[in-house]
Amino acid sequence: MKKQNPKNASSKQNPAKALRKLQKRLGSQVSVDEDSCFRASLDNLRLSSLPTAVVHVQEPQDVRIVLKLANKHGVPVTTRGAGTSATGSAVPIQGGWVLDLSRLNQIEIDPIARIATVGAGVVTADLQAEVEALGLFFPPDPSSKKYSTIGGNIACNAGGMRCVKYGVTRDYVLGLAGFLADGSPFQFGLPLKKYVSGLNLRDLLIGSEGTLGVITSANLKLISKPEKRWTGMFAFKSEAAALKAVVGLFKAGVSPSILEFLDRQSVGCAEAYTGKPIFAGQPRSAILLVELDGIPVEVRAQRKRLLDYMLATAAAHREARSELQAEKLWQVRRTCSQSMFSIADTKLNEDVVVPIEKQAELIRYTIALKKKIGLSTPTFGHAGDGNLHVHIMYNRASESDAEKAKAGIQQLMQKVVELGGVITGEHGIGLAKAPFMSLQHSAPEIAAMRAVKKALDPLGILNPGKIFEPFEVWDHDLVDVKLPWDHR
Amino acid sequence: MKKQNPKNASSKQNPAKALRKLQKRLGSQVSVDEDSCFRASLDNLRLSSLPTAVVHVQEPQDVRIVLKLANKHGVPVTTRGAGTSATGSAVPIQGGWVLDLSRLNQIEIDPIARIATVGAGVVTADLQAEVEALGLFFPPDPSSKKYSTIGGNIACNAGGMRCVKYGVTRDYVLGLAGFLADGSPFQFGLPLKKYVSGLNLRDLLIGSEGTLGVITSANLKLISKPEKRWTGMFAFKSEAAALKAVVGLFKAGVSPSILEFLDRQSVGCAEAYTGKPIFAGQPRSAILLVELDGIPVEVRAQRKRLLDYMLATAAAHREARSELQAEKLWQVRRTCSQSMFSIADTKLNEDVVVPIEKQAELIRYTIALKKKIGLSTPTFGHAGDGNLHVHIMYNRASESDAEKAKAGIQQLMQKVVELGGVITGEHGIGLAKAPFMSLQHSAPEIAAMRAVKKALDPLGILNPGKIFEPFEVWDHDLVDVKLPWDHR
Structure with missing residues (x-):
């Protein structure tokens, strides 16, 4: 380099x-x-x-x-x-x-x-x-x-x-x-x-x-x-049904402390990895994981409101009756993330955000993208914020895979911006998202940001090359190294 | 000008x-x-x-x-x-x-x-x-x-x-x-x-x-x-006792939605204005006004916790049993603000903030300042945030009053910064606080702010003369005009 x-x-x-x-x-x-x-x-x-x-x-x-x-x-x-x-x-x-x-x-x-x-x-x-x-x-x-x-x-x-x-x-x-x-x-x-x-x-x-x-x-x-927490997991026949329930829960006045979504591709990875369905008899469901917290009486009232809505719409559900059971439910979410490497050796993790009501449209797009580019696009994330982690899985050694993945990310980012969303909700730009800055921001907006950068760091010594400079991760070799947080 | x-x-x-x-x-x-x-x-x-x-x-x-x-x-x-x-x-x-x-x-x-x-x-x-x-x-x-x-x-x-x-x-x-x-x-x-x-x-x-x-x-x-609100008013023998109770309430786990403090000077103004004491038999008390809000059961639990603490420390108290009664309690706060003009025709309102535990020290200072400069310094405000409105009352026509007020403000601001506070918590700098910028911020901090201003507005056309430019309100005549929000 x-x-x-x-x-x-x-x-x-x-x-x-x-x-x-x-x-x-x-x-x-x-x-x-x-x-x-x-x-x-x-x-x-x-x-x-x-x-x-x-x-x-x-x-x-x-x-x-x-x-x-x-x-x-x-x-x-x-x-x-x-x-x-x-x-x-x-x-x-x-x-x-x-x-x-x-x-x-x-x-x-x-x-x-x-x-x-x-x-x-x-x-x-x-x-x-x-x-x-x-x-x-x-x-x-x-x-x-x-x-x-x-x-x-x-x-x-x-x-x-x-x-x-x-x-x-x-x-x-x-x-x-x-x-x-x-x-x-x-x-x-x-x-x-x-x-x-x-x-x-x-x-x-x-x-x-x-x-x-x-x-x-x-x-x-x-x-x-928070004095008390409650955790529940819900299965749906389709991503559309699960994401409709996200909107429905807000309409019903539920204020979750966590509201996570797993698409069927993600769940499929976890089930292949553990060798058993997450919901017995309901393999490859889309899943919502919900946590409520607060004072006990508030959690009880919220739970009732939540179950009243969910039992009419979900295909199956499971409640945690103890801390240990709650931990088991969260393990499902973590397994999804790890198990994706059974599909391919490299995971592109894009932390996009779209309006809550547009999440179903985004998932329709990731499924269409999977067909179009021939790479898996398992998606999970923070559905309560519209902040979904769309992954594109590919094998690093395959040049054709990498080209498809690169094209897929570009198309995904365009779609996210079209939906009124943002290219990054919690990871930031760094090097990896620098190519998409101009999708998100107008030239005068970027010029204003650069002017501020120059005002505070006129010699450009602080973390140079980030956010604004043209960079393509694809032009660089990644290293194969075990980092402290790697559990695969 | x-x-x-x-x-x-x-x-x-x-x-x-x-x-x-x-x-x-x-x-x-x-x-x-x-x-x-x-x-x-x-x-x-x-x-x-x-x-x-x-x-x-x-x-x-x-x-x-x-x-x-x-x-x-x-x-x-x-x-x-x-x-x-x-x-x-x-x-x-x-x-x-x-x-x-x-x-x-x-x-x-x-x-x-x-x-x-x-x-x-x-x-x-x-x-x-x-x-x-x-x-x-x-x-x-x-x-x-x-x-x-x-x-x-x-x-x-x-x-x-x-x-x-x-x-x-x-x-x-x-x-x-x-x-x-x-x-x-x-x-x-x-x-x-x-x-x-x-x-x-x-x-x-x-x-x-x-x-x-x-x-x-x-x-x-x-x-x-919030589904429900509760309002209560508490009298204390001294500012020190009232502000100790602010800290005590937080220690006791009370989470008020509003926690307002009125010093004895402010209460004295209101009582002179209405011709009767706010708490019968307890004239010129320092006062705390508290609002709790949330779901009913939470408000009830918080009220109990609050009263358990307050009834042991306050000299008197009053609870609102209805919206109308609550409105009457808030009227006390509003009357304090208006009634100060009975002391003098001009009110300097400084929205300083100090750490919550330092509010009692700030009030000791405002009382000492009153003696030192010979002008009233009635103070009330958002004690839950440490954000107190210190007023200095003076007559505009009196040159000597104005000089004392100007000196008083300068000393107050120095004290606030010494206490680890900030010269403005909610009003901003504008013209009036521009002289105090260098008390709050170091020269490099101000230079950084000015560099950012110049980066985004290189010709200096947007609201020029504010925040950074030297300005003394005292060198300018103020106009006597009734504005829509004037009720005096």
Whole structure:
């Protein structure tokens, strides 16, 4: 892969000298060995681009040192948490230095104000465990939460399954501290519930994938932990029937905390993998998984409302009577995801969103697409938000498969935008979705975004090559590597 | 007042020619008469600066026409809803043209997806009425809601009383449509619950007070209307006791939908005005007003928890047994606000925020400040958020009063920032708070904000002179005018 230098910084470029200075300032916190550089070269997209050094940040001020030097010498800087990003947003695609923030893992909780102040490297699930021990709740739950860091969640505005009731990561961020591209410290927002002073750069940074600044800590809003949960699973003869029920549930006044959909292709994969149907006598059903939460009386009332509607429309159903049974129902969802690799060795996971009422039309399209391109298109996801993960499965070694997959993704994205949807609901753009930016946004909209990027990072040193630059993942080899979250 | 032309556009400046072109394009939608220009010259700050024309926008495309001409001829453009802003953010301080969006008042509601799509000119209370008729709820409730427009609410990220439970305007905005400074149309975000494509300019525009773009419509998130409400009022011997109870209620697990505080100065004003104590036998108490809402069983459980705590700490209490009684309790809050004008003819209303646990310290300071400057400092506000309205009352004709008030505000703002707070929680910066920007934000933070402003509005035509420019309201005469929301 050709490495490009940041455009405006080439005159000052002297990478070897810059590295020597960096090592002089930060000593053993700077790794340049092959193994460290390889580990920092990729994320869950599995596209590797080696940095020249990895800086293991011990305290926020280290970031300032790195950015000052990077500015002076025109070195690209890519910030990294756990590397769970699905789009290559954590890949140092133009080389340079990687800022590894995973050691910034302090957690402080104010249970009265209900605010947590956490380092960017705190693992999402660790925060959730600490918070829940105090009877509080931090709802954002990306599927990578056992590994992903809060900094990464904020950089990508991570979602998850609970967004239908509780919203996304952005909805829980009150303040951000960190460093601007030139190394100046910033605090945008504070641990306060109301704040309208000046332009809101806090929310501009959220979801900017490390292209506008480096976030070292965050003040997060916490809420009450739901007292009770209920989980149920429902089978439908068709995707259309299941997705009609999603709309019907909202009409009936049900407010689920989770509302997940699995299409028949996904269910078929899981059933082939485990060797038995999920609903006995109802193989290859489309499935809805529903969680309700709240105070017990509210959960009971919601359950009644839900069952009144569902028992008239679903082909079969199952309720969890215990935590263990609930866990078994959720296992179905996880098995679907893993079992898809029985179809082919590579999974393209597109996190598109369409209006809730248009989901049935999207699924008709994915089924038609399967026939058209001859590749499986199993789809599941967060039907309560209209946020469906459409997968295209293909074998990496087959050039013809890859061409079909590439064409399929392009057509899918066009369809999503036609339906009034968005090309990404929770993964972000990174490298993988850069080709579709112009489908979603007009030229003046993109020009406005680029102008903002240039205003905050005039030398283009922060995560260069992402979001706006032309990139085709297809032109690059992906690496075959086992990452901590791989269970296949 | 001297009018300044936007700095970068002076070479192209020909205001008379520009106005002729504007009139040719938009005909009778352009008003240049004295009366129209005066009405568009001020907001609730009551500082008047005349525009040369007011454009009554009939459809969004009119905005494009205005901005194209304004760019070509370097004319300042200030966007306006109802003009309820408390900070001068709607005042055309550098003259030019005012865009009046009040006719963009369409409302469309999708009750299944729970999304409203509304014109920028929709009056907040009108939207709330339509939404509540469908059993839905749009919580943001600035005190000006009977007059304020959604566009203005978004431009200032308006708050209100319900934020302690439901958050601020920003939390309900999914998508924004409008025009960039150069007249290009934009759609940032969509009527979808998840959206992470590209840089988030939607939230950058929210709260930017019309300095970055012109918002013509918004997609707003709706929630379920609470089934039941309960209101209670509690008297305390001192501010310290009342504000200790605020912390105590949170510790006790109470989740109020409203939690308002009135200090003894405010209560004293109301009691002098009505001629009787709010709590018989307990004159000049500090007061907490609490609303609970939700499903009936939840409200009952919360009420019990609240009363268990309050009856042990409050000096007296009163519960509303009906809607009418609740309205009477809220009347107390409103009377406090109006009755302050019995102290002096001018009210400085500072919407500061401090951490919840620091509110008692802030009130100790406002009482000390009263003694120090010899002006009343009645304070009430949203104690559940730490968002207190500190007022300094003075007589406009008295130069010495004005000097004391000016010094008092400066000291108050310093104290707020020392306490870890913010100089504005729901009003924004506008003109009135511009002198305090450097108390709140570091020079690099302000430079970053200004760089973003310049990136999106390189000619500086959008609401010039606001947020970042040095300005002292004290150097300008305020006008004595009755505005629609004046009830004194």
